[in-house]
Amino acid sequence: MGEFEVIKDIFAPLSSDFKGAFNLTDDAAVFSVSEGCELVVTKDAMVSGVHFLASDTPSNIAQKLLRTNLSDLAAMGAEPKCYLLALALTEECDLEWLKGFAAGLHADQLQFRLSLIGGDTVKTPGPLTLSLTLVGEVPKGKALRRNGAQAEDFLCVTGTIGDAAMGLQVAQGEITCSSEVLSETLKARYFMPEPRVSVGMALRDIATACLDISDGLLADVGHLCEQSNFCAEIDQQAIPLSVAASELLAADPDLWSLVFGGGDDYELAFTIAPENLSKIQHIEQETGTPIYVIGQIVRGKGVIVRGKEGKKIDIKSRGWTHI
Ligand code: ADP
Numbered sequence: 001m002g003e004f005e006v007i008k009d010i011f012a013p014l015s016s017d018f019k020g021a022f023n024l025t026d027d028a029a030v031f032s033v034s035e036g037c038e039l040v041v042t043k044d045a046m047v048s049g050v051h052f053l054a055s056d057t058p059s060n061i062a063q064k065l066l067r068t069n070l071s072d073l074a075a076m077g078a079e080p081k082c083y084l085l086a087l088a089l090t091e092e093c094d095l096e097w098l099k100g101f102a103a104g105l106h107a108d109q110l111q112f113r114l115s116l117i118g119g120d121t122v123k124t125p126g127p128l129t130l131s132l133t134l135v136g137e138v139p140k141g142k143a144l145r146r147n148g149a150q151a152e153d154f155l156c157v158t159g160t161i162g163d164a165a166m167g168l169q170v171a172q173g174e175i176t177c178s179s180e181v182l183s184e185t186l187k188a189r190y191f192m193p194e195p196r197v198s199v200g201m202a203l204r205d206i207a208t209a210c211l212d213i214s215d216g217l218l219a220d221v222g223h224l225c226e227q228s229n230f231c232a233e234i235d236q237q238a239i240p241l242s243v244a245a246s247e248l249l250a251a252d253p254d255l256w257s258l259v260f261g262g263g264d265d266y267e268l269a270f271t272i273a274p275e276n277l278s279k280i281q282h283i284e285q286e287t288g289t290p291i292y293v294i295g296q297i298v299r300g301k302g303v304i305v306r307g308k309e310g311k312k313i314d315i316k317s318r319g320w321t322h323i
């Protein structure tokens with residue numbers, strides 16, 4: 001199958017809901033921004049052997065590529081609209097692979113309501129390299145930034161923390177859970193992130209700062225603090241953990257390093273003024289996403305973690321253990 005057939009048969013059907021994509025038959029797509037809105041644009045690239053394994057299923061590779069971008073839009077409070085793909089395909093990417101890849105995109109297009117509107121397809125001797133540009137919208141001036149946190153704001157996170165990093169270790173056979181079900185839930189958190197798009201949109205007028213946790217809890221909260229020029233105090237015991245993660249941590253406290261430092265959870269971390277705390281419950285109900293207060297913003301720099309009885313944990317010199 002040549003490049004043109006691939007575009008026509010595999011990718012054009014993914015653009016059919018978007019008028020200005022012209023079924024991928026023209027040189028570029030055309031669309032207007034909704035009244036009163038501005039565009040929010042993000043891009044992620046993934047390289048085989050670095051960000052995924054060639055043995056991963058093509059539909060999962062597609063979904064991870066789309067979902068990591070969706071998580072960035074969620075962090076900005078934006079509503080996803082459309083995306084462009086750049087694919088540098090290897091010989092191994094046969095028709096079956098491409099069909100699987102498109103099936104993954106199709107499933108997520110339905111779930112997150114967006115369309116493919118263009119891209120480029122080239123060949124490479126390797127490694128397989130994929131990039132996606134995602135376009136969303138937000139009412140003018142309402143995008144959530146990293147830089148608005150204020151002293152006394154509460155620091156919140158969605159979902160549970162550390163699962164994806166533990167899931168990767170489970171997948172690599174480095175740690176094991178007590179049951180297959182728990183292993184699978186952790187692995188799913190790594191392979192199939194759940195971007196918090198509806199939470200991000202609901203936070204538009206509520207959060208003072210927001211970002212998604214892709215590098216690790218402490219690193220990302222650190223980025224928020226740096227941009228906001230404040231310090232965050234995190235209560236270790238308030239960090240939400242899944243059943244599987246709690247069990248693994250009880251058996252091996254060293255794994256706390258994955259809660260603090262492991263990436264890929266794609267949960268949101270955000271700050272809210274104390275008077276808005278009651279609005280969080282409403283967002284939880286509306287979006288079906290649990291939200292937890294894990295700390296507070298104070299004057300100063302960096303991130304402080306407090307353990308039992310409020311004792312400060314010196315993460316650098318003591319490592320992650322014995323806490
Ligand atoms: P050009 O000659 O400008 O490189 P192409 O032949 O690569 O154009 O692309 C033709 C059309 O197909 C364009 O609308 C482009 O956006 C679209 N397209 C090409 N590859 C992809 C892809 N992988 N996904 C989506 N659209 C694609």
Ligand code: MG
Pocket residue numbers: 026027
């Ligand atoms: Mg052209």
